[in-house]
Amino acid sequence: MDRIPILTMGKLLLVTIQVDMHDRLALTLQDDLTSRIVKDGANGVLIDISSLDVVDSFIGRMIGNTAAMARVLDAQTVVVGMQPSVAITLVELGLTLSGVRTALNVEKGMALLTGGGAA
Amino acid sequence: MEMVGGTRLAQVFGNNQTELLNEWITKQHAIASRRGLVGEAELRNQFSQFVSLLLTVLSASDRVDFKGTEWHEVRAFLADMSAQRARQGFSPVETAMFVFSLKQPLVTRLRAALANEPAMLADLTWTISALFDELGLYTTEVFQASREQVIVRQQQELLELSTPVVQLWDGILALPLIGTLDSARTQVVMENLLQKIVETGAAISIIDITGVPTVDTLVAQHLLKTVAAARLMGADCIISGIRPQIAQTIVHLGVNLSNVTTKATLAAAFVVALQRTGKSVTMAGAQEHAARNGAAAGMHDSSSPE
Numbered sequence: 001m002d003r004i005p006i007l008t009m010g011k012l013l014l015v016t017i018q019v020d021m022h023d024r025l026a027l028t029l030q031d032d033l034t035s036r037i038v039k040d041g042a043n044g045v046l047i048d049i050s051s052l053d054v055v056d057s058f059i060g061r062m063i064g065n066t067a068a069m070a071r072v073l074d075a076q077t078v079v080v081g082m083q084p085s086v087a088i089t090l091v092e093l094g095l096t097l098s099g100v101r102t103a104l105n106v107e108k109g110m111a112l113l114t115g116g117g118a119a
Numbered sequence: 120m121e122m123v124g125g126t127r128l129a130q131v132f133g134n135n136q137t138e139l140l141n142e143w144i145t146k147q148h149a150i151a152s153r154r155g156l157v158g159e160a161e162l163r164n165q166f167s168q169f170v171s172l173l174l175t176v177l178s179a180s181d182r183v184d185f186k187g188t189e190w191h192e193v194r195a196f197l198a199d200m201s202a203q204r205a206r207q208g209f210s211p212v213e214t215a216m217f218v219f220s221l222k223q224p225l226v227t228r229l230r231a232a233l234a235n236e237p238a239m240l241a242d243l244t245w246t247i248s249a250l251f252d253e254l255g256l257y258t259t260e261v262f263q264a265s266r267e268q269v270i271v272r273q274q275q276e277l278l279e280l281s282t283p284v285v286q287l288w289d290g291i292l293a294l295p296l297i298g299t300l301d302s303a304r305t306q307v308v309m310e311n312l313l314q315k316i317v318e319t320g321a322a323i324s325i326i327d328i329t330g331v332p333t334v335d336t337l338v339a340q341h342l343l344k345t346v347a348a349a350r351l352m353g354a355d356c357i358i359s360g361i362r363p364q365i366a367q368t369i370v371h372l373g374v375n376l377s378n379v380t381t382k383a384t385l386a387a388a389f390v391v392a393l394q395r396t397g398k399s400v401t402m403a404g405a406q407e408h409a410a411r412n413g414a415a416a417g418m419h420d421s422s423s424p425e
Contacts, residue, residue: 080353084313087348088306096347103353104320 004029006036012044012113013037013075014106018051026062033066037073044113045070048106050081060095067100078102080109124243129178131232131243132225136174140166142224147217165200170221172196183246185253197254198261205265214262218255222247282308284315284324291392292321292354293385297330305341309348316354323392324349327385329360339374346379355395357381359388 007014067077080103103109204214233240346356359382382388
């Protein structure tokens with residue numbers, strides 16, 4: 001079965017979603033990510049969704065939930081590189097991901113995480 | 120009732136083509152030239168083209184069926200003429216009269232030619248009447264469709280015109296909104312803004328609503344949607360240009376803008392944006408002064424020159 005790779009960069013975890021997200025994949029990612037945060041003692045998670053151009057309400061909610069789970073495990077989460085069409089869709093679905101921090105690209109997201117959270 | 124007698128019609132009119140044309144043009148000329156929209160030469164050209172097309176089709180078959188394939192050329196000609204007139208600013212009546220004004224000259228000819236055959240005359244009059252009704256209706260339909268196209272195009276242009284996104288500084292965008300925000304416009308505004316954020320990598324965008332005449336709950340909701348979408352992409356939004364009346368309306372309506380930075384003027388918003396991106400504005404004179412002082416003293420002094 002497909003898995004979304006999780007890369008480790010020091011104390012940070014980098015998740016790049018480059019395939020079409022389907023529900024099972026999303027749930028597997030949640031499982032993998034939470035266990036990796038615990039195993040590696042990560043304090044930051046960067047989710048790059050720049051290649052994702054279709055979302056539905058489930059995936060939108062899953063992104064929000066993943067961020068919330070990471071926060072419970074004491075890891076900051078930044079979602080980066082959201083496409084305009086995805087942003088519009090999420091807003092129209094009423095999912096503003098209010099608890100999630102966002103950045104335009106990976107570079108800015110990294111700055112947000114390594115800059116001690118002061119942005 | 121079947122429309123027949125095409126060949127007979129063609130025969131009658133073919134003999135009187137020039138006369139027919141002249142009479143028709145006299146009738147039409149009154150309408151068209153009054154508006155000064157088409158010249159007589161062009162009109163005459165159109166007429167003779169139409170009459171010869173009509174005669175060709177009529178003489179080809181005895182059955183008259185406007186929907187049939189052999190009428191394709193006539194339909195194409197009418198569509199062309201109608202679309203052209205729609206663009207030139209003719210009214211629907213004037214356009215339909217292009218066809219209808221031919222009816223009377225035709226019937227006159229018919230009566231003269233078939234004075235001895237009353238049954239035939241009645242049949243052919245019916246055929247002409249029914250045929251020209253169809254021609255006229257078709258003309259009007261095409262006219263309406265062309266007008267519709269013009270309106271759609273104008274709406275499109277208006278949408279594009281009214282939503283410019285300007286770059287104020289490196290990493291700072293401004294979106295001056297003019298006019299009422301409805302759902303369709305919000306969509307375009309949002310798309311433009313988000314696209315520009317991607318292109319420029321801007322961290323802050325200022326939405327200026329000085330030109331928005333009224334803010335009701337719907338407009339406010341649209342604004343908040345835009346702000347939320349920009350935030351999802353990682354850009355902060357500041358709403359500026361809120362006039363006193365609008366501030367009052369917003370509060371009276373109970374719209375919650377508490378999680379959006381708002382400023383009264385674009386200038387104030389720009390200053391905030393500069394601060395957030397780690398920049399500041401100083402007087403050119405003051406900077407020079409400080410630089411000179413610093414050079415003279417041979418040291419760096421970051422405090423004010425005074």
